Amino acid sequence: MSYFEAQGISIQFGGLTALNNVSFEVNQGEVFSIIGPNGAGKTTIFNCINRYYDLDKGMFLFRDDDITRVKPHVVAEMGISRTFQNTELFGNTTVLDNLLLGRHRLRRTNILKEALFTQSVRKQEIGNREKAEKIIDFLNLKPYRDRMVAGLPYGIQKIVELGRALAMEPELLLLDEPSSGMSMEETEDMVFWISDIKEQMGVTIIIVEHDMKLVKELSDRVIALSFGVPLTQGSPEEVLNHPEVIKAYLGEKDAFSPA
């Protein structure tokens, strides 16, 4: 059985079919990319995995567990972490606190122990901080460590969000347009980090991305969607050169020629 699997997922918003019978499999340790023009339903897939939306049909299997009907926070507890397209950070807390929040799923103490701040809580906190500092080192976030997130530049916020997802020690990482709104240099850094995350930490990654260079460089396999319908999937070269995919992005050759 595969590591993560979507089986014939479909979802409708009123009359709009956002996803129509989409199936794919992700193997452990690979980078899987989802591409498609605007409105193809890429982010919707993530929102369905995270259980913000209910699927109409189909199911998600994560390590053979059905995660289609669990509560949203359980998805995270199982080790699936994600970033958001336009960042969803905890704005009124510091970068360090954001990373520490990523550690929430690994917490082993209860509220009574925390109210008394027993030794076990202290030990856990020290462990959490150690991990958070490692991520700060890894992502070069040191200058921003104690800054409020709300005042940081957008590019830095995206990195903080990646860091927060990493702090969860994820098994499966969902990255929603990691390079959107970032400069060339920032995108290059992002590519390095993602490949490091894959190779050194052994995390399986699903990426939604518009930057085809990034997709080509990182992905092991790619699926292309258009208006909720899967067009094709396979190796990056195959998919990016597929006539249907080119048509979906650029339109047909004579679409604008005079009749």
Added chain:
Amino acid sequence: MRFVLKRHYNEDIKLFRYRSTFFWYLGLVIGCFLLPLVLSSYFISLLSFICIYSIVSVGLMLLTGYTGQISLGHAAFFAIGAYTSSILTKTGLPFLLAFPTAGLLAAIVGIIIGLPALRLSGLYLAIVTMAFSFIVEEIILRCESLTRGNLGMMVGPPSIGTLSFDTEKSFFYLALIFLIFTLLTAKNILRSPTGRAFSAIRDSEVAAQAMGISLPKYKVLAFVISAFFTGIAGSLFAHKMTFINPESFTIAVSIEFMAMIIIGGLGSLQGAVLGAIFVILLPQLIVLTKYYVGSIPSIQAGFESGLYGLMIILFILFEPMGIYGRWRKVKFYFELFPLYKKDTFRRERKYYKMQRQ
């Protein structure tokens, strides 16, 4: 500016950032313990009320300032605490048992009122909690066999063993000890995963869920903790007043509580205490002005509530971080003395829209 070389993660977790801060707070506590020796019993009584209101304020701060859930129903938790403790001590239960029971009962009711918070937010939650407050007020009025309705109840002073806290001074010490206990507990919660989960819910519910934070669990937990603190404060209040009736727990009291945390400064425990001090001392100031200006009967009736309203508006407009925010700015000014930059605390505007699902 001070820079501390941190050598261990413990130094990020500890209660006081600098050694000097610890000594300042120690001095403050010692000062509080010495105050009754020089003040008259009237002012000691005021200090006791400040302690009681501070406990409520800390509770409400956890809920509203940190978790972002508005409650206009805290007078009800206050009432539940007060009546539970009064009724229980009347049946002969010692104060030491009645006191935590008051907190626990309020906490249990907190679960019930926390449940609608899962579906509501903002103004709607405010209205539901307000309705809850009216319901509790009405129940207290009707349950005459227990509460004696409008006639009110006489409550004895608290006593632990043979120790009776019937003087102003001794009661103040009791209230102060409970306030310190409350502050320490709240601070511990805030520096641990639960506290972080609270502020995560305030900032982004969507992201909080993606971190594995269960919204139902933590929202209800915030209500429970908040109600517990308000309940024990209610118990102290009843024993301080020695007489309670439903009129001590109207919606105006809830608004007073809300005023405390907004004026004190949302999102800080120091602000919670400063707000309580402000709310207790404001009526005293009004009394003083009456002494000088002469009382005008038509102004008196709604003057206090009006002033709270005005204060809240002014603070939200000009100092959203409250008294504590102002204090931090003043402190910062002196720390950096000749180099202070005016824009340090300017709130940054964001030009991109956050995605909301």
